[in-house]
Amino acid sequence: MQISALEGQRVAIWGFGREGQAALDSIRKQLPKLPLTLFCSEAEAVGARARLDDRLDIRTAVDEAELTRFDIVIKSPGISPYAAPAVGAALHGTRFIGGSALWFAEHAAKAARGQVICVTGTKGKSTVSALIAHLLRAAGKRTALAGNIGLPLLSLLDATPEPAYWVIELSSYQTGEALNPDVAVVLNLFPEHLDWHGSEERYYADKLALVTQANPRALVLNAGDARLRAVATAAGACIWFDNAAGWHLHADKVFRGERQVLDLRGLPLPGRHNGLNLCAALATIEALGLDAVALAAHAASFVPLPHRLQRLGVRDGIEYINDSISTTPHASVAALDCFAGRRMAIIVGGFDRGLDWSVFVERIRAKPPLLVITQGQNGPRIHDRIEPMARAGRLTLLAAEDLTAAVAKAQHVLGNEGLLLLSPGAPSFPRYTDYTERGRHFAKLAGFDSNAIGAIAGLGVA
Incomplete structure (x- = not known):
């Protein structure tokens, strides 16, 4: 669907992060008078109101009944169409698309x-x-x-x-x-x-x-x-x-x-x-x-790219590796393999999506690091899988309440020699907004400038 096809439709934007803001900007360039409704959080609403768009109705609550009032809802990628309230509204005829769909349609129409x-x-x-x-x-x-x-x-x-x-x-x-x-x-x-x-x-x-x-x-x-x-x-x-x-x-x-x-x-x-x-x-x-x-x-x-096996540097004899992008057990295994043979501690755990950690457990069994520290919502579940190996003396296993505690425990065990790897194998929320915030926090805890590690080189056109 091209943006011009939104003319005359009842249109809403759902979510006002980067994608939602880009959708609003693009629609306004082509259809400056189209009435729009924006569903967003209270925090996002502050920035939306600052735009002084008198044809933008900003709402900080959304439910199925509200969504069914619209023909088209341009939603942010993180909003699932398979869950309430989107799934119910779709049954009543509301069409959900993302900003990417608009871009592909616009691109296809170019001469x-x-x-x-x-x-x-x-x-x-x-x-x-x-x-x-x-x-x-x-x-x-x-x-x-x-x-x-x-x-x-x-x-x-x-x-x-x-x-x-x-x-x-x-x-x-x-x-x-x-x-x-x-x-x-x-x-x-x-x-x-x-x-x-x-x-x-x-x-x-x-x-x-x-x-x-x-x-x-x-x-x-x-x-x-x-x-x-x-x-x-x-x-x-x-x-x-x-x-x-x-x-x-x-x-x-x-x-x-x-x-x-x-x-x-x-x-x-x-x-x-x-x-x-x-x-x-x-x-x-x-x-x-x-x-x-x-x-x-x-x-x-x-x-x-930052947060992907990113070497932060060495502090007091410990080398710090930021792999905060790691959100699956397979990613954590790949990170361990990169530093096989090193005197290493790894921090794992985060939001529990119910993934099977067997591949990680088998990797630990085959080549145990010096130390595994579990944290986060799924930390106890991972801890229970590795504990028999720790009891057998094959590695040290510790549990931490959060990342701050995990880093401190790793530093204590490593002393002045070794490598500390953050490769959580799990999402960062709800403690962090995303993996980049988690990675920056890790850098800060390690004694590095957290604002100097986040830029992705090459974005845009060059």
């Missing part, structure tokens, strides 16, 4: 438009999106980097001149809104966001909508993921990574088929999972018809 690369996956999508944009810019291509990575698509709707490429990160909340991308990239699938999707099966279906519903021209998929192998024939030509014929890893080397292209050592991409992220990015460059082998060396100048 001259850049190619669109959509990237999703349970883990790694931000890094891969940023890597693709970095490599395209290294090739001299004007490239936009936006989406779930931290910049709403609608905020770049009027970008002039039109970028040659749009690199768009999509969460599972947004994949169903993609329309005719030139390349769809799916990295991996693990259970996540089950509270939003309602079930593991629906999460996979929503994530794979980028393949099954978006009508991509070409696919870039991970050959190491069984679910992705099963859906590979659903749409378009497919380029695989993590297989011997394409871009893959062997030890610390990146190969294209039998040709060695890069040595991962010395690159700002720690861990095997980041090596695979680079393989995915290079396969995408190849899918666009560019010389990925020639561009691969530019990975050396990539600026890593």
Whole structure:
């Protein structure tokens, strides 16, 4: 649906974070007189009222009856359409869309438009999106980097001149809104966001909508993921990574088929999972018809994203690693593997979404670190799974009330030597607004400038 199609409709915006603000700005540019209702929190309402928009009705409470008054509700991505009050209003005919849907419709209507690369996956999508944009810019291509990575698509709707490429990160909340991308990239699938999707099966279906519903021209998929192998024939030509014929890893080397292209050592991409992220990015460059082998060396100048295995530095003999983006047990396992053999403490736990922590427990059993500290809502559940190993003397296991206490306990056990890894494997709320606030708090507790670690390089058009 294009923005012009909202004319004459009863329209509301639900949520007034970055996405809601971008939606309002975009609608006002095209339809300055369209009456709109905004459903938002009390805190968000302060900023909304400051806009002095006399055609914006601001409400700080929402229910099913209110939502059914509207033909179209443009909702923020974090609001689930599968839960009350949205699900009830939808049964009465209210249509829920996101800002991404408006952008894709507007983009499709352009006479001259850049190619669109959509990237999703349970883990790694931000890094891969940023890597693709970095490599395209290294090739001299004007490239936009936006989406779930931290910049709403609608905020770049009027970008002039039109970028040659749009690199768009999509969460599972947004994949169903993609329309005719030139390349769809799916990295991996693990259970996540089950509270939003309602079930593991629906999460996979929503994530794979980028393949099954978006009508991509070409696919870039991970050959190491069984679910992705099963859906590979659903749409378009497919380029695989993590297989011997394409871009893959062997030890610390990146190969294209039998040709060695890069040595991962010395690159700002720690861990095997980041090596695979680079393989995915290079396969995408190849899918666009560019010389990925020639561009691969530019990975050396990539600026890593914050809160993703981010080395903060050393204080009093302890090295601090901020992996606050880690919201699944698989991510915590990947983080442990990056620092295998080190004298290490890891802090895990957060909001409990009911995920199975067996993969983490098995990794601890195989290669126990010096110390595991559990915290957060699911901390006791993780603690109970690891406790038999601690009783057997294989590692030290401690419980902490919060992150402040966890850091203090880790510092006490490590003394003046070792590595402290924050890789929670769980969401940050309700104690923090998001993973970035959690990461900044960790940096502050470790003695670093919390305001100096949060910027994502390369967002926008360049």
